[in-house]
Amino acid sequence: MRPACTAREVEVGNIVVRKFIFCVTDNVSDWDKVVIAYEPVWAIGTGKTATPDQAQEVHARLRQWLSENVSPAVASSVRIQYGGSVNAKNCRELAEKEDVDGFLVGGASLKPEFVTIVNARK
């Protein structure tokens, strides 16, 4: 069973995401060269993964924010990847989410299961 994050962990994540996106969008001149990664701090290397719904919620909010503050075209074309304890068991469910465009994989990239993660959308 997947360990869930606490409400505090989710709240801290949202604040960090907000500060980050304001800082970055002010300094981007070519959005074709940008890939956004959402990596909850509490999920990196911990074995705790955001649920697919949690990841989708943050990714969708990022896309919505980009649509309103940059442009709808950028919002729909920019890749938003999820990172944080992605493995062969959780990658398919995460990949099914509309706004999860790929993964940043740490520990699992060193194991044979990485092939399953690479093919998660197939």
Ligand SMILES: O=C(CO)COP(=O)(O)O
């Ligand atoms: O930081 C990461 C990739 O950049 C994620 O690492 P893990 O997949 O080991 O949690």
